[in-house]
Amino acid sequence: MSEDVFGRFVARVRGQVDAWLASWLEARIEIARRRGPAVHAVAEAMAELVLRGGKRLRPALLAASYEACGGEGGADAVVPAGAALELLQGYLLVHDDWMDGDDVRRGGPSVPARMAERFPAVPEAASVLAGDLGSAWAIEAFSALTLAPARAMAAVAELGTLHADVVQGQVLDVCAEANDAAEVEAVHRLKTASYTTTGPVRMGARLAGAAEGQVGALAAFAEPLGIAFQLRDDVLGTFGNARVMGKPSGGDLREGKRTALVLHAKADPHASAAVAAVLGRADAGDSDVARAVEALEACGARARVEARIDALAREAREALARAEIPAEKRTLLEGAVGLLTTRER
Amino acid sequence: MSEDVFGRFVARVRGQVDAWLASWLEARIEIARRRGPAVHAVAEAMAELVLRGGKRLRPALLAASYEACGGEGGADAVVPAGAALELLQGYLLVHDDWMDGDDVRRGGPSVPARMAERFPAVPEAASVLAGDLGSAWAIEAFSALTLAPARAMAAVAELGTLHADVVQGQVLDVCAEANDAAEVEAVHRLKTASYTTTGPVRMGARLAGAAEGQVGALAAFAEPLGIAFQLRDDVLGTFGNARVMGKPSGGDLREGKRTALVLHAKADPHASAAVAAVLGRADAGDSDVARAVEALEACGARARVEARIDALAREAREALARAEIPAEKRTLLEGAVGLLTTRER
Numbered sequence: 005m006s007e008d009v010f011g012r013f014v015a016r017v018r019g020q021v022d023a024w025l026a027s028w029l030e031a032r033i034e035i036a037r038r039r040g041p042a043v044h045a046v047a048e049a050m051a052e053l054v055l056r057g058g059k060r061l062r063p064a065l066l067a068a069s070y071e072a073c074g075g076e077g078g079a080d081a082v083v084p085a086g087a088a089l090e091l092l093q094g095y096l097l098v099h100d101d102w103m104d105g106d107d108v109r110r111g112g113p114s115v116p117a118r119m120a121e122r123f124p125a126v127p128e129a130a131s132v133l134a135g136d137l138g139s140a141w142a143i144e145a146f147s148a149l150t151l152a153p154a155r156a157m158a159a160v161a162e163l164g165t166l167h168a169d170v171v172q173g174q175v176l177d178v179c180a181e182a183n184d185a186a187e188v189e190a191v192h193r194l195k196t197a198s199y200t201t202t203g204p205v206r207m208g209a210r211l212a213g214a215a216e217g218q219v220g221a222l223a224a225f226a227e228p229l230g231i232a233f234q235l236r237d238d239v240l241g242t243f244g245n246a247r248v249m250g251k252p253s254g255g256d257l258r259e260g261k262r263t264a265l266v267l268h269a270k271a272d273p274h275a276s277a278a279v280a281a282v283l284g285r286a287d288a289g290d291s292d293v294a295r296a297v298e299a300l301e302a303c304g305a306r307a308r309v310e311a312r313i314d315a316l317a318r319e320a321r322e323a324l325a326r327a328e329i330p331a332e333k334r335t336l337l338e339g340a341v342g343l344l345t346t347r348e349r
Numbered sequence: 350m351s352e353d354v355f356g357r358f359v360a361r362v363r364g365q366v367d368a369w370l371a372s373w374l375e376a377r378i379e380i381a382r383r384r385g386p387a388v389h390a391v392a393e394a395m396a397e398l399v400l401r402g403g404k405r406l407r408p409a410l411l412a413a414s415y416e417a418c419g420g421e422g423g424a425d426a427v428v429p430a431g432a433a434l435e436l437l438q439g440y441l442l443v444h445d446d447w448m449d450g451d452d453v454r455r456g457g458p459s460v461p462a463r464m465a466e467r468f469p470a471v472p473e474a475a476s477v478l479a480g481d482l483g484s485a486w487a488i489e490a491f492s493a494l495t496l497a498p499a500r501a502m503a504a505v506a507e508l509g510t511l512h513a514d515v516v517q518g519q520v521l522d523v524c525a526e527a528n529d530a531a532e533v534e535a536v537h538r539l540k541t542a543s544y545t546t547t548g549p550v551r552m553g554a555r556l557a558g559a560a561e562g563q564v565g566a567l568a569a570f571a572e573p574l575g576i577a578f579q580l581r582d583d584v585l586g587t588f589g590n591a592r593v594m595g596k597p598s599g600g601d602l603r604e605g606k607r608t609a610l611v612l613h614a615k616a617d618p619h620a621s622a623a624v625a626a627v628l629g630r631a632d633a634g635d636s637d638v639a640r641a642v643e644a645l646e647a648c649g650a651r652a653r654v655e656a657r658i659d660a661l662a663r664e665a666r667e668a669l670a671r672a673e674i675p676a677e678k679r680t681l682l683e684g685a686v687g688l689l690t691t692r693e694r
Contacts, residue, residue, distance in 0.1 A: 039539065042525035043517045099481065103474040129448040129523045132477055136516045137442065139484055153498035162504055164488030171481045172381060172388045178474045181389035194384065285533060345551030 005026045006315040010068070010339025017067050017079055018060035021086045026055060028087065028145060042123070044108060050134045050141075051191075054094040056110045062089040062204045065340060069208030069222055072333035082211055085159060088146035090205055092163075096170060096199070097139030102131040103178060104259075139167075151211055166203025169194050185264040185312075189231055197230025201344075224323035225337065232316035233344040235309055240348070242297060243306065254293035258323040260284025264312070268305035275303035319344045355684025356414070362412050363405040366431045370687055371400060372520040373432065373490060394463045394488075395479045401455045407434040407549045410685060412451040414553030414567055416680035426496060427556055430504060433491035436491045437508075440483030441515060445642070447476040449604075462598055484512075490515075496556055503555040511548025514539050530609040530657070534576055541582075542575025546689075569668035569684065577661035580654055583608040585693070587642060588651065599638035605629025609657070609678060610650045617648035 029051040036047030063086025067079035075081060100106075101114040108114060111336055113121075115134050120127035146163065149156050173195025182188045205226035209219040241256035242265055256263055260283055269275040279298035282288035319339050324334055374396040381392030408431025412424035420426060446459040453459060458466075460479050465472035491508065494501050518540025527533045550571035554564040568640075586601035587610055601608055605628055614620040623644035627633035645651055665686050669679055 026498070032513075039517055040521060040525055043520050046520050048519070099477060103471075103477075123524050126448075126523055128473075130443060130520070132448075133516055133520050133523070136462055136484075137513060137520075139481075140509055140512035140516055143488065143505060144513055145509075147502060147506035149502075153502040157492060157494075157498040157501050157505075160488065160502075161492035162492075164485055164492055168377075168482060168489055170666075171478055171485055172384055172392070175388050175391050175475070175478050175482075176385060178471055178478070179391070180385055181466050190384075337537035 005342075006335045006339035007342035008339070009336055010064075010343050012065040013068060013336055013339070014060060014343070017064040017083075017086060020080065020083045021060050021063045021090060022055070024083045025087050025090060025145075029055065029141075032144075033143060036160055045122050046119070046130060046134045047137060049115050049122075050094060050098065050138050053109065053115050054090055054138070054256070056112055058090060058093065058110065060086070060090065061340075061344070062093065062200060063087065065201055065226070066204040066208040066211075068333070068336050068340065069205040069226075070212045071208075072327075072329040072337060073209045073212035073214040073218055074224065074330075075208070075212030076151075082149070082208065084145050084148040085207060085211060088142045088163070089199070089207075091138050091142040091145055092167065092199065095135045095142065096174075098135035098138060099132060100174070101237065102128065102135070103174075114296040138317070149211075152213070155213050159207045162203060162207045162210055166198045166206075169198035173198060178312075182262055182267065185267050185308075188262070188264045188267060189235075192231045192234040193227060196234040197227050200233060201226040201230035218328065221323065221327040222329075225320050225327060228319040228323070229341055229344055232313045232320070232341075235264060235313050235316070236345050236347060238265060238311070241310055242300060244348075254282070254297050257296055258284075258288055259283050264309050265305045267302050268308050269300055269303055270311065272299075272303035272305075275299035275305065282285050309349050313345055317341050350688075351684035352678045352687035353684070354681055355409075355688050358413060358424075358681055358684070359409040359688070361407060362409040362428075362429060362431060365425065366405050366408045367400070367426045369428045370435060370490075373488075373493070374400065377486060377489075390467050391464070391475060391479045392482060394460050394467075395439060395443065395483050397443065397452040398454065398460050399435055399483070401457055403435060403438065403455065405431070405435065406685075406689070407438065407545060408432070410546055410558075410571070411549040411553040413678070413681050413685065414550040414571075415557045415675040416553075417567065417672075417682060418554045418557035418559040418563055419675075420497075420553070420557030427494070427553065429490050429493040430552060430556060434488045434552075435510070436483050436487040436490055436543070437512065437544065440480045440487065441519075443476060443480035443483060445519070447473065447480070448519075453658060494556075497558070500556050500558050504552045506673035507548060507552045507555055508536050511543045511551075514543035514548070527607055527612065530612050530653075533607070533609045533612060534580075537576045537579040538572060541579040542572050543576060563673065566668065566672035567674075570665050570672060573661040573664040573668070574686055574689055575684075577658045577665070580609060580658050580661070581690050581692060583610060584651065584654055586657075587645060589693075599627070599642050602627050602638055603629075603631050603633055603639055609654050610645050613650035613653050614645055614648055617644075617650075620644035620648035620650065658690055662686050 033047050033051055037044040066086050067082055070082050071078050098115040102116045106114050107117040116131040119130035123130040149185055173191055176191045177195055182191055202223055205222045206219055209222050244253055266279055267277050278296040282292050282296045324337055378392050378396055382389040411431050412427055416423050440690055442454060443460040446454055447461045452462040453458050461476040464475035468475040500676055518536055521536045522540055527536060547568055550567045551564055554567050589598055592663050614624050623641040627637050627641045
């Protein structure tokens with residue numbers, strides 16, 4: 005099955021990227037240590053977050069796209085580019101956790117939580133600087149690539165663009181308010197698809213020296229996939245199985261996220277009231293949250309989002325069918341559609 | 350005189366970089382505008398800060414180094430790289446102003462001040478994101494270079510390293526406390542020299558395809574120059590002419606900066622007491638501040654810092670004398686030593 009094919013590919017890339025990052029970050033931490041205990045603490049916290057986990061989906065998509073475009077040497081040749089994506093994500097997570105006041109990330113303390121403990125006088129500055137360091141490291145790591153420099157430079161341009169996109173998506177999410185499901189998708193496209201699917205796939209294609217048409221064809225596959233991935237995240241954040249997710253259902257409601265689910269519910273007076281009673285209330289009671297979750301199901305909001313995920317997955321598969329890539333690589337990328345849109349956590 | 354030569358060179362580079370940035374940022378703002386009013390406001394504030402001024406010393410040093418290493422096409426060929434440095438500086442200034450709570454920058458409202466007005470509910474997140482956008486734009490702008498890609502990639506590595514260095518310098522400055530003048534210089538090396546002199550000069554040399562030895566020779570010139578530049582800034586921040594600087598003397602004292610001046614004064618009981626009475630007190634009276642400023646002069650702290658600036662300038666000139674570059678370019682870079690270490694503001 006294509007999902008298993010992609011699953012095995014992800015596992016292989018994860019092993020390579022994790023090993024590369026462990027050794028590369030060890031050298032960075034040594035540099036930081038010589039610069040004094042404060043620098044060491046910030047660098048160590050950032051590195052630890054990056055090494056603590058994450059599925060490494062982004063490096064895998066980059067590598068799969070690279071292979072689909074006939075990139076020389078296969079996935080092995082683009083490990084530093086995948087590592088750069090993980091460092092970039094580490095930076096985004098740290099700034100995100102600081103903005104949201106989240107203390108837990110990847111099953112451990114978030115970097116802002118660690119900074120608050122280590123630098124009680126300047127926890128916020130230390131948190132933002134830890135993120136900034138991750139952003140700088142992403143460029144340093146990327147420059148360790150030993151591919152043809154013209155291709156590497158084309159991928160640098162993509163890296164700059166995806167970075168600008170994701171920051172603007174975060175602005176939309178934090179500083180503006182989505183009014184309908186279409187606006188939610190605009191945020192998902194910029195804030196999630198940019199650095200999760202579209203950017204990595206475009207970078208992989210550029211690194212392989214793909215022609216403009218092929219880059220565009222793969223991007224047409226990647227963008228709906230990235231939006232569907234985030235919609236799945238929204239569904240899990242509300243309906244997720246507490247045991248599998250490691251956090252209670254309805255979490256997104258308590259956090260006040262205006263997901264597509266919440267916006268669809270606006271048309272239904274009962275669901276709308278049930279949601280309003282708990283939205284953004286961290287101390288909302290379990291039974292009230294359960295009622296809101298049920299109402300989102302009963303009013304058809306969940307079904308609408310599931311239908312939209314299906315439509316986006318279909319769009320991704322159709323774009324893939326049109327792309328001129330070897331059949332074997334098409335199967336690999338098809339597996340990503342299954343894995344990213346039907347995951348349980 | 351070499352200072353005039355470098356002054357004219359800076360003016361020429363400034364014209365090119367300003368024109369390039371104006372047109373390039375106009376296109377970025379148009380992209381942001383289509384993404385909604387919040388994104389537009391953040392992008393516009395960031396772009397406006399970058400276009401509002403700055404001496405463009407960093408692009409000039411990059412371009413001078415490029416020419417010194419025989420870079421093809423001269424300064425004209427590296428304008429996007431200089432623009433990238435200005436965007437990077439914009440990002441650093443925004444995160445800096447947010448950390449310090451500074452409302453004024455480059456003779457106008459700082460980006461955090463504008464964000465507080467535009468996004469009263471999330472001023473801090475908007476400020477950090479504006480900076481993040483500048484950081485992303487730096488990479489995008491850099492990738493507009495049309496030089497030999499192998500050279501561009503070598504400069505990308507330098508850009509990543511200088512970014513990591515300046516962030517770690519900021520950590521040292523904000524999260525730790527310098528105990529003596531040597532530790533102050535360690536901060537200056539990382540926080541100022543990295544992105545003001547060493548990084549730009551190394552990038553210029555890489556873009557010209559300079560050999561490792563030549564890159565090192567120019568870095569040996571740039572690093573003491575950058576430290577001297579920041580020590581001059583410290584002297585101006587305490588003794589600066591209020592009329593020329595546009596802000597009262599003793600400003601650094603009220604802001605609580607532990608400069609080399611302040612640390613040298615620790616050895617003198619009278620100066621130490623006079624400084625302690627105003628250090629970090631925004632509401633300190635003018636006469637008390639004036640007394641502290643006089644004490645820093647009387648105890649010899651100013652003379653020690655001036656002597657150190659002279660020694661560093663000499664070190665830079667000696668390194669330049671050893672570098673294998675054309676005489677005309679040596680004169681150009683010698684001018685930078687004069688301009689950066691004897692400036693009045």
